[in-house]
Amino acid sequence: MANLLTPDICVIGAGSGGLSVAAAAAAFGVDVVLIEKGLMGGDCLNYGCVPSKALLAAAKTAAITRRGEAFGIHSKGQDIDFAAANDHVRSVIAAIEPHDSQERFEGLGVTVLRETAKFTGPDTVRAGDTDIKARRFVVATGSTAFVPPIPGLDQVPYLTNETLFQLRERPDHLAIIGAGPIGLEMAQAHRRLGARVTVFEAARALAKDDAELGAVVLDALKNEGIDILEETAVEKIEKSETGMTLSARGGDGKPVKVDASHVLVATGRAPNVEDLGLDAAGIKYDRQGIKVDKGLRTSNRKIYAIGDVAGGLQFTHVAGYQAGLVIRSILFRMPIKMDNTYVPWVTFTSxxxxxxxxxxxxxxxxxxxxxxxxxxxxxxxxxxxxxxxxxxxxxxxxxxxxxxxxxxxxxxxxxxxxxxxxxxxxxxxxxxxxxxxxxxxxxxxxxxxxxxxxxxxxxxxxxxxxxxxxxxxxxx
CATH class of the missing domain: 3.30.390.30 (FAD/NAD-linked reductase, C-terminal dimerisation domain)
Known part of the structure; x- marks a missing residue:
C-alpha cells in the first residue's frame, strides 16, 4: 500500500519556477511537497542558461585577447584549452548547485521526492510508492529540445543543449540547425574557441527580434567567420568520413552540402507533458503545452502550470515571474493575471x-x-x-x-x-x-x-x- 502525503501544495518539477514556488511557500510555513525525477535546478542550471553563459564567458575572454592590439596590448599567440573551458562551465554549475539542492530545500522544510510524478486522479499524484493528495498542485516540468524529423538525423550522434556541454574536445566543424538565440550564442562561443561553425536556418535568423538590429548581430557573427545560411532548410543528414554530411536547400532552390564533425539541434523547445497522467487529472494540453488561463490555472481549477510546460515565452525569468503570481493566488487568494507586455528577453551574443x-x-x-x-x-x-x-x-x-x-x-x-x-x-x-x-x-x-x-x-x-x-x- 502506498504512503499518503497531504500537503497544502505539491510542486512537480524542480527547475526555476518550481523551486521558486516551493521556497516561497515554505517561507510562509506552508506544507510543500516537491517532486523531481531528474537533476535539481532543472534545465537552466544543468543544460541551459548557466552552462551556456559560462561557455560564452570563456569565449569572450578569448575574443578580448585577440583584439588587444587595438589597445596597445600585444600577445604572442593564443592557446585555447577546450577541456579547461569545459571545466569552467562545470565549476560554475557546481558553485550554483547548492542553492538549488535537495539538502537546501529540505532545510527550508520542503519534502523532496526524487521520483517520477504522475497524476492518478484530479487531486492525486503518484511518485514512486507515495501518493500525494494536495489542496493545490503546480506543474513546472519545463521543456526539452525539439528534434525535427530530418531524415538521417537519428542515425548520427547529434547534440542538443542537454549533451553539448559534455564535450571535452573542441569540434572541428560544428553545424547548428536553428538560428535563434541558443543556436547563435553557441555558434559564437564555439567559433571563438576555435571551431569552424555553420548555422542553418529554414526561415529568418533571430526571427522574433527587430530585423534591423538583429542584422547587426548577424554581421558581427559573420565577420568572426561563422557561416549563417538563412532560408536554408536541412533535408537530409548522412554519415561521412569526417563525421556527417548535411544536405540542404536554399531559398533559391539550389542544393547546399556541408561536411561537419558535429551537429547541434537548436530548433526550439517541446514542453514536457508526456507521462504526467494529465488526462487522468482532467488537464487540457497539446503539443504547445498545458492550456492555462490568464491566472495560470489549468482546466482543473486545483492545478496550475507555469514555465515552459505552459507554452508561451520560454525563459527562466518568465517561470520565476509566474511562480510569484501563483504564490499570490494560492496563499493569499489574490487575483492574478499573466501579462507578457513587461517580459524582456536578451540574446547573449556579442x-x-x-x-x-x-x-x-x-x-x-x-x-x-x-x-x-x-x-x-x-x-x-x-x-x-x-x-x-x-x-x-x-x-x-x-x-x-x-x-x-x-x-x-x-x-x-x-x-x-x-x-x-x-x-x-x-x-x-x-x-x-x-x-x-x-x-x-x-x-x-x-x-x-x-x-x-x-x-x-x-x-x-x-x-x-x-x-x-x-x-x-x-x-x-
Missing amino acids: PELAHIGLTEAEARSRHGNKVKVLSATYRGNDRAQAEGLTEGRLKLIAGPRGRLLGADIVGAQAGEILNLLSLAMSKKMTMKDLAGFIAPYPTLGELVRRAAISYYADAPNNVWLRRILGILRRFG
Missing part, C-alpha cells in the same frame, strides 16, 4: 540583442501616428568609444503622451541596460521620466537618457513656446 514591450510595427498598429521611434547610437556614447564597443544602437518606442511602449537594443551590455527600461515599463514611465534621471558619466546607461531627450528635439522650434519665453524675458 553584441547582445535585447527587447521588451511592443515592436515598432505593433506600436504603430495600435497608436498610429502618435508613435515616435527614438534612438541613440553606441558610436555617440563616450564609454562605448573608450572601450572600442561602438557597434550598436538603442531604440525607444514612445506612444501617446510620451509613454514608453517598448525598446530594442543591440550592443555591449544590452541586457544590463534593459533592466532600467524593464522597470520603466512596469511603472508606466514616460520620456519625461527617462530624460530627467541623472546617469553617471561615462556609462552605457546614458544611451537611454540621450534617446529620451530626443523626444523633445522639436521643442526649440515651437512658435508658441518661443513667444512664452519672450514674454518671460520682459520680466527681467
